[in-house]
Amino acid sequence: MTLRSPCRTVLSSNEAFPGLTATYARACVLQPRNVAAISSGRRTPDRTGGCRHESQIPAQARLVSIFASSAVAIACDRYSRPRPTSMLWTLKARLQRYELALGDAILGIETTPACAAVPLANTMYGDASRFDSKNYSLIWQYLRPVKLHSDDVFYDIGCGTGRVLCVAARQRLRKCVGVELSRALCEKARANAATLRRSRTTIEIVETDAAVADYSEGTVYFLFNPFGPQTLQAVLERIGDDVTRRPRNVRFVYVNPVYREVFDRLKWVKLITNRSFLGSPLTACYYANAVD
Numbered sequence: 001m002t003l004r005s006p007c008r009t010v011l012s013s014n015e016a017f018p019g020l021t022a023t024y025a026r027a028c029v030l031q032p033r034n035v036a037a038i039s040s041g042r043r044t045p046d047r048t049g050g051c052r053h054e055s056q057i058p059a060q061a062r063l064v065s066i067f068a069s070s071a072v073a074i075a076c077d078r079y080s081r082p083r084p085t086s087m088l089w090t091l092k093a094r095l096q097r098y099e100l101a102l103g104d105a106i107l108g109i110e111t112t113p114a115c116a117a118v119p120l121a122n123t124m125y126g127d128a129s130r131f132d133s134k135n136y137s138l139i140w141q142y143l144r145p146v147k148l149h150s151d152d153v154f155y156d157i158g159c160g161t162g163r164v165l166c167v168a169a170r171q172r173l174r175k176c177v178g179v180e181l182s183r184a185l186c187e188k189a190r191a192n193a194a195t196l197r198r199s200r201t202t203i204e205i206v207e208t209d210a211a212v213a214d215y216s217e218g219t220v221y222f223l224f225n226p227f228g229p230q231t232l233q234a235v236l237e238r239i240g241d242d243v244t245r246r247p248r249n250v251r252f253v254y255v256n257p258v259y260r261e262v263f264d265r266l267k268w269v270k271l272i273t274n275r276s277f278l279g280s281p282l283t284a285c286y287y288a289n290a291v292d
């Protein structure tokens with residue numbers, strides 16, 4: 001069985017995804033050789049499964065090609081039972097890998113293969129979480145509610161290979177800062193920051209324990225459940241002390257909020273919204289402080 005036929009069937013269903021055409025569905029389903037061609041020659045898949053130069057198709061089509069593979073994954077969730085051995089779940093896993101490879105190729109970075117072999121770097125409190133990457137389609141959904149502005153300094157606490165930072169840096173911000181304890185992941189994140197295409201914002205990677213990092217410039221802080229409650233408490237205390245010394249508006253994006261009670265105990269921040277996302281079982285809590 002090839003991947004292309006079931007994808008065309010699912011994605012051309014107006015009932016499931018109105019407006020998502022089979023042409024873009026075919027464009028996003030890549031064979032590995034096409035992904036390699038995109039990475040090396042800035043080429044993009046055409047509607048027949050081949051490749052053509054990136055400048056020959058509109059930006060909208062390039063973005064839809066990334067979203068389309070996630071749409072197939074969502075369709076798998078909708079039309080199948082959660083059995084790991086089912087054909088649709090296998091298809092979903094493959095298409096998610098293709099989405100990540102295509103997203104990396106378009107941005108000119110490499111975030112997918114580096115994480116599995118990296119040993120866990122533990123925090124001073126011994127509560128570090130294992131690094132987990134985020135799909136591009138979900139990263140945009142996570143960031144959209146905070147409405148980043150040109151005067152924002154964006155922190156990714158536990159930045160890993162820098163995928164979220166690279167997505168944020170495509171907007172015009174004052175600065176993007178990644179905090180990461182693992183030296184191997186820091187080196188990879190710096191390499192990705194250097195090769196990122198169409199970057200509009202400087203990316204700085206800080207190799208340190210999050211519990212002792214400097215957050216004095218930040219206005220937006222992104223966390224994807226990077227550590228346990230003790231380190232999270234220490235991070236928020238440092239940010240809170242700095243906001244007291246230098247009052248400013250700050251916002252938090254806490255994805256997969258396993259320890260949200262640490263946030264909820266704080267008196268200087270309040271929960272703005274708690275959101276779920278199509279195609280993901282994870283939620284995100286959005287917090288902000290109030291400055292008179």
